[in-house]
Amino acid sequence: MLREKLEIIAPVYNEEEVLHETLTRFNLLRENLANKNVDVSFLFVDDGSNDSTLEILRNASLNQLHLKVLSLSRNFGHQFALTAGLDHADADYIVIIDADLQDPPELIMDMLNLARKGFHNVYGKRRSRKSETWFKKITAALFYRFLSYMSDTKIPANTGDFRLITKPVHKAFCSMRERHRFIRGMIPWIGFTSIAYEYDRDKRFAGKTKFPFSKMFAFANNAIFSFSTKPILIATRLGLVTITLGFTGAVCIVYLKLFTNTPVPGLTATLTSLSIFSGIQILLIGLVGSYVARIFEEGKGRPLYLVNETHNLKCEIN
């Protein structure tokens, strides 16, 4: 019987505290899947770590040929590390997973079974998020609601990047070279049959999250602006509403002047409305500017990431 190939892609940034455990759990899964006719390899993308992460991976790759390492020239960010991994992966099934063991690797068995039934995109859907703060839970819930209103592509709520994809989805993904990347939205855009796989998200095994609030905010902002042009539409509608209000006001003033003795409201009203409307205008210029800035970034056409070194991986460096 022909053996199938499955590759696990895990981005790592300063994960020296968890890596040994991650490797143990990945290797256990590898042994289990070997009995089921599947050859598993791991591709760790070191996203410019400045602790001993790369050294641990380098040493482990010496006697484990199924462990591949791709080290980037600096910290490019989670989404770019994943992109680099996907660009260099080659297997029938590809799994994207965080290295901190929040997404239990053992679940890959079930996900693979679903893919074998014909699903091309088996995405992890979080039933619960252990030990995450109420603040993160609330902001995440609000963000997914807002995003689904703003975006034309259906992006399932409570999903992350943990998923298993097949070759056609992988190939399509590699052809999408946009600079502003929101992978959990890009994959649903590709299409093919998809299914949610519900699971309970664990606590981080060790170490701290690499996503402080500022990075989360930038990530959410990026998701909205790269996935939707609705803000521009909303801006146009707001413009129409203010014009209508302005005209109504003008008609009222003319009426009051010509047909009644009521004094027309003076300077205060003028100044207030002036400052409100100029505020709206500046805000909208900023909004349009956000899209222009994205065109500017895209226009530069720089590479999405740069590779520093590789192990057990045949690839040209840059």
Ligand code: UDP
């Ligand atoms: N990560 C990365 N580059 C970064 C930030 C994070 O490769 O700039 C990796 C990190 O090592 C981990 C995964 O992305 O394997 C998810 O990060 P983290 O667990 O910190 O995010 P959270 O689960 O808290 O959202």
Ligand code: MG
């Ligand atoms: Mg995590």
